[in-house]
Amino acid sequence: MKRDIFQAIADPTRRAIIALIAIQAMTPNAIAEHFDTSRQAVSKHLRILTECELIKQEQKGREIYYQLEIEKMKEIDKWLEQYRKIWETRFEQLGEVLKVMKKQKSEG
Amino acid sequence: MEFIVDKETKTVSITKEFDASRDMVWDAYTKPELLDQWWAPKPMTSRTTAMDFEVGGRRFYAMVSPEGAERWVVQKYTSITPKTNFKIFNAFADKDENLELPGSDWDLSFSEQGGKTKVSISIYNESLERLERMIEYGFREGTMAQLQNLEELLAHLTQEPNT
Numbered sequence: 237m238k239r240d241i242f243q244a245i246a247d248p249t250r251r252a253i254i255a256l257i258a259i260q261a262m263t264p265n266a267i268a269e270h271f272d273t274s275r276q277a278v279s280k281h282l283r284i285l286t287e288c289e290l291i292k293q294e295q296k297g298r299e300i301y302y303q304l305e306i307e308k309m310k311e312i313d314k315w316l317e318q319y320r321k322i323w324e325t326r327f328e329q330l331g332e333v334l335k336v337m338k339k340q341k342s343e344g
Numbered sequence: 345m346e347f348i349v350d351k352e353t354k355t356v357s358i359t360k361e362f363d364a365s366r367d368m369v370w371d372a373y374t375k376p377e378l379l380d381q382w383w384a385p386k387p388m389t390s391r392t393t394a395m396d397f398e399v400g401g402r403r404f405y406a407m408v409s410p411e412g413a414e415r416w417v418v419q420k421y422t423s424i425t426p427k428t429n430f431k432i433f434n435a436f437a438d439k440d441e442n443l444e445l446p447g448s449d450w451d452l453s454f455s456e457q458g459g460k461t462k463v464s465i466s467i468y469n470e471s472l473e474r475l476e477r478m479i480e481y482g483f484r485e486g487t488m489a490q491l492q493n494l495e496e497l498l499a500h501l502t503q504e505p506n507t
Binding site: 248323324326341 | 382385
């Protein structure tokens with residue numbers, strides 16, 4: 237199932253998990269130690285993040301490590317960049333309107 | 345322009361300085377005939393059909409794509425301090441002004457210094473998903489088909505259990 241990336245980062249625990257493994261890849265147990273919730277709950281968050289392709293599993297010896305998918309995180313920034321552009325365009329247009337208003341005022 | 349997204353507090357903060365008096369900037373934000381000249385990012389256009397700038401009043405407008413597709417928005421004025429600040433509750437709507445909730449809370453402040461006016465806007469969204477939706481509608485040239493696809497996608501997402 238394909239999940240929505242923004243749904244994934246809307247949850248505070250999942251954001252905390254992302255912040256944790258952004259620093260270094262970690263095993264599910266090591267991740268769970270950082271939270272008061274049950275390991276089961278943490279597993280569920282890890283599963284959702286994996287489904288969103290924000291994190292991925294890597295087998296190292298007998299242990300599974302989770303690590304961050306940097307490229308996917310960049311998608312979020314790309315999307316926010318669009319929003320920034322809306323406001324940039326809007327403000328450029330406002331600047332033009334204000335210029336005309338000033339001109340009219342000085343002529344009137 | 346300063347543009348800060350705080351994912352933790354679900355707030356977008358935007359600051360911009362304009363080379364104009366505060367009176368002028370205030371007018372540009374509060375008079376429909378002026379707002380429509382700049383509000384919609386090109387090639388979209390803004391068409392305000394009703395606006396009463398007073399507490400409890402609202403602006404009802406459409407973002408119109410070059411193909412003529414309309415996306416209606418209601419902005420209710422929840423607080424006004426003349427020439428200094430106003431707050432709005434922003435929500436998408438249908439053409440009959442029925443709101444599509446949840447919306448977002450906007451706080452706009454205006455201050456003048458040395459003949460220049462600084463505008464500070466903070467937009468709080470209940471969910472990032474909502475913010476995403478706002479961007480889709482505001483930015484894309486958006487044919488009706490595109491909008492419909494998005495509606496379907498969002499409907500699908502909201503049907504999923506909250507995890």
